[in-house]
Amino acid sequence: MTTETGEILRVSDLRTYFPVRSHALIPRVIGQVKAVDGVSFQVGSAETLGLVGESGSGKTTVARSVLMLVRPTSGQIVIDGQEITHLSPKALMPMRRKAQMIFQDPYNALNPRHTVGGIIGAPYRIQGIEPPGGVRAAVQALMERVGLNPEHYNRYPNEFSGGQRQRIGIARAIALRPKLIVCDEPVSALDVSIQAQIINLLRDLQQEFGLSYLFVAHDLAVVRQISHRVAVMYLGHLMEMAPRETIYAAPLHPYTHSLLSAVPIPDPKLQKERSRIMLEGDLPSPINPPSGCVFRTRCFQAQERCSVEVPPLIEVAPGHQVACHFPVATLPAGIETALATLENQPGVPVRRPQPAGDQVSSAQLDRLPADGRPDSTPVRPKVRVGRSR
Amino acid sequence: MTTPDRPAEQPFLEIKDLSVAFPTEDGLVRAVEGVSLSIERGRTLAIVGESGSGKSVTAQAIMGLIDRKVAKVTGEIWLDGQELIGLPANELQALRGGKVAMIFQDPMSSLHPFYRVGDQITEAINAHRSMRAKAARAIALEMLRRVGIPAADRRIDDYPHQLSGGMRQRVMIAMALINAPELLIADEPTTALDVTVQAQILELIASLQGEFGITVIMITHDLGIVADVADDVAVMYGGRIVEVASTGVLYAQPEMPYTLGLLSSIPRMDRELSARLEPIPGNPPSPIQLPPGCVFQPRCTYSDRVAGGTCLNVRPDLLETAPGHLVRCHLPAEERRQISQGVLNVLAGGS
Numbered sequence: 001m002t003t004e005t006g007e008i009l010r011v012s013d014l015r016t017y018f019p020v021r022s023h024a025l026i027p028r029v030i031g032q033v034k035a036v037d038g039v040s041f042q043v044g045s046a047e048t049l050g051l052v053g054e055s056g057s058g059k060t061t062v063a064r065s066v067l068m069l070v071r072p073t074s075g076q077i078v079i080d081g082q083e084i085t086h087l088s089p090k091a092l093m094p095m096r097r098k099a100q101m102i103f104q105d106p107y108n109a110l111n112p113r114h115t116v117g118g119i120i121g122a123p124y125r126i127q128g129i130e131p132p133g134g135v136r137a138a139v140q141a142l143m144e145r146v147g148l149n150p151e152h153y154n155r156y157p158n159e160f161s162g163g164q165r166q167r168i169g170i171a172r173a174i175a176l177r178p179k180l181i182v183c184d185e186p187v188s189a190l191d192v193s194i195q196a197q198i199i200n201l202l203r204d205l206q207q208e209f210g211l212s213y214l215f216v217a218h219d220l221a222v223v224r225q226i227s228h229r230v231a232v233m234y235l236g237h238l239m240e241m242a243p244r245e246t247i248y249a250a251p252l253h254p255y256t257h258s259l260l261s262a263v264p265i266p267d268p269k270l271q272k273e274r275s276r277i278m279l280e281g282d283l284p285s286p287i288n289p290p291s292g293c294v295f296r297t298r299c300f301q302a303q304e305r306c307s308v309e310v311p312p313l314i315e316v317a318p319g320h321q322v323a324c325h326f327p328v329a330t331l332p333a334g335i336e337t338a339l340a341t342l343e344n345q346p347g348v349p350v351r352r353p354q355p356a357g358d359q360v361s362s363a364q365l366d367r368l369p370a371d372g373r374p375d376s377t378p379v380r381p382k383v384r385v386g387r388s389r
Numbered sequence: 390m391t392t393p394d395r396p397a398e399q400p401f402l403e404i405k406d407l408s409v410a411f412p413t414e415d416g417l418v419r420a421v422e423g424v425s426l427s428i429e430r431g432r433t434l435a436i437v438g439e440s441g442s443g444k445s446v447t448a449q450a451i452m453g454l455i456d457r458k459v460a461k462v463t464g465e466i467w468l469d470g471q472e473l474i475g476l477p478a479n480e481l482q483a484l485r486g487g488k489v490a491m492i493f494q495d496p497m498s499s500l501h502p503f504y505r506v507g508d509q510i511t512e513a514i515n516a517h518r519s520m521r522a523k524a525a526r527a528i529a530l531e532m533l534r535r536v537g538i539p540a541a542d543r544r545i546d547d548y549p550h551q552l553s554g555g556m557r558q559r560v561m562i563a564m565a566l567i568n569a570p571e572l573l574i575a576d577e578p579t580t581a582l583d584v585t586v587q588a589q590i591l592e593l594i595a596s597l598q599g600e601f602g603i604t605v606i607m608i609t610h611d612l613g614i615v616a617d618v619a620d621d622v623a624v625m626y627g628g629r630i631v632e633v634a635s636t637g638v639l640y641a642q643p644e645m646p647y648t649l650g651l652l653s654s655i656p657r658m659d660r661e662l663s664a665r666l667e668p669i670p671g672n673p674p675s676p677i678q679l680p681p682g683c684v685f686q687p688r689c690t691y692s693d694r695v696a697g698g699t700c701l702n703v704r705p706d707l708l709e710t711a712p713g714h715l716v717r718c719h720l721p722a723e724e725r726r727q728i729s730q731g732v733l734n735v736l737a738g739g740s
Contacts, residue, residue, distance in 0.1 A: 055554070115403060191439035191610065192651060193650060196654040218583065221657060263613065264582055264588075265585075265659045272617075276588065278588055
């Protein structure tokens with residue numbers, strides 16, 4: 001399925017930090033949100049890399065950094081052979097012909113005061129390109145290609161439904177025949193019956209134009225449908241990256257296992273029978289990420305070593321990389337009982353103190369130990385494995 | 390499930406022919422039309438639908454949250470023998486947060502940003518019974534522990550912005566349960582949350598329901614959540630209920646083409662990967678200009694199988710096709726079942 005004829009995007013050791021400023025009269029930088037902290041991957045020609053993670057995982061920051069919509073703190077981004085992190089905004093312009101973006105919210109990504117024709121034709125105007133046959137003809141051809149009525153050229157975005165607006169956004173993105181499109185949650189704002197239309201459209205366009213996608217989403221079923229390879233992010237780090245079949249059938253990282261088991265399956269019989277890993281607590285603060293492995297505070301595999309040593313992303317099989325000291329191949333029945341004895345409260349779960357979460361005040365910052373915990377709670381697995389009701 | 394014209398025994402909640410319409414400058418928005426439903430005590434009913442299907446408005450009507458000055462509400466809503474429509478404001482107020490409680494989709498905008506979460510919960514207590522501040526705080530604290538807030542004795546004095554999304558939703562649930570409601574309406578309670586947190590919240594609601602014997606109406610667009618939590622399902626489209634069945638039946642033998650379309654358009658992790666998804670063509674109808682016949686007809690692939698353009702011109706009724714299974718469709722039941730099994734077989738084969 002993967003056609004590895006070339007490499008369109010290479011991201012090496014990408015770090016994007018945002019400063020945290022105090023609320024004093026003269027604000028000073030008191031910390032950093034490490035939204036993306038050392039992420040490397042590449043996307044091949046006509047390939048889709050799915051990037052999944054929960055909110056706060058840094059997946060959207062990766063997407064925006066790749067197109068230099070936010071300036072990375074360090075690292076390299078190579079698009080079609082050209083390193084772009086050192087380019088000025090003006091020097092980035094030619095790059096934008098090669099790489100475009102589709103945004104999550106089709107309501108806010110289109111200027112309400114511009115006509116559809118103006119919106120889809122904007123890339124030609126900005127780049128100073130005169131398509132053969134003129135802009136209007138080119139735009140109408142694009143509209144037809146994405147399933148819009150070309151006669152609606154002079155209408156405004158508010159006259160279209162959510163799914164149609166996303167089609168407008170897609171037409172704009174493919175106008176310049178880019179090689180790479182970064183899709184940031186392109187279907188999550190749409191109704192389920194419309195999602196499938198857009199996914200099919202993206203897939204058709206990929207085949208027709210040989211597009212590469214960096215497909216950022218939180219919906220694992222959607223990502224499975226469209227991706228050739230999948231990367232899983234957590235708190236600014238890549239946890240696991242593998243071909244699609246491997247990620248879904250044979251994941252190794254405990255976090256990937258938990259994510260997959262948390263997705264409800266639309267089949268009452270299956271859903272009630274299967275057991276799932278219930279992660280406890282929330283994402284720790286990215287200002288004060290846990291020491292060692294960032295996932296260890298919620299991990300059922302966590303051991304002493306995980307709090308000391310950052311697990312590197314290692315290739316364990318061709319194309320399958322995982323960042324974990326204690327990867328799990330399958331969750332055997334044994335693990336279920338072993339974990340159940342760790343936290344065997346029936347009924348309403350009694351929960352232990354959790355990491356402070358994403359709301360660390362600046363005053364707390366100084367008092368907190370490096371791993372983001374309010375007090376020195378010992379590292380305990382934060383999971384219960386159980387049969388769902 | 391009983392149909393409204395056969396009141397065998399009084400169900401816990403019974404909605405009869407509920408309609409809600411909002412007059413606007415562009416015309417009358419018929420958000421809900423002729424919805425009839427009933428739920429037995431202690432069960433979970435899921436109302437599934439896409440945006441604009443009328444599922445949230447139905448919930449708001451039960452809670453008496455629809456402003457009668459801007460909307461026309463007709464029909465009957467019987468809760469435990471009491472008619473809710475037309476109830477004076479003070480009696481509704483006594484019911485809300487007491488016998489009936491609601492959890493909203495977005496916990497950030499449903500909590501008051503200026504007040505500590507503990508104070509917001511004790512306010513809910515004081516609205517229904519008089520109690521000393523200390524005692525109310527103790528109850529609030531206990532409830533925060535029950536819903537799994539870690540270090541609840543410290544968190545009780547936090548402001549909403551200091552909590553994560555999952556924690557805020559737990560606070561909302563604590564607030565909803567504080568007066569031991571008999572009916573809990575959850576309107577997309579996990580849509581704003583991540584999957585791992587969603588799993589926590591769904592488990593929490595289910596375990597609390599088991600413990601307190603609460604009747605739950607779960608409003609969602611996610612067929613995975615429905616499969617997880619619901620006993621019965623009502624599918625809504627264009628302001629109408631188009632299919633009602635027990636959860637097992639709805640997934641195994643759906644009859645309404647819309648339900649079938651929903652089931653086949655979602656990507657599924659438990660099935661072999663198919664090259665393409667089968668989306669429902671077209672877009673949902675405008676609630677101002679609903680099609681004259683079946684509201685789903687413009688997007689239905691099977692409407693040409695009914696002779697004489699009936700689907701185009703005649704509104705179908707919600708009829709019983711099997712005990713407890715109601716369908717709103719002109720196709721003959723036999724043909725519906727054939728179509729449905731054919732589609733489901735293809736889906737299961739994954740080709």
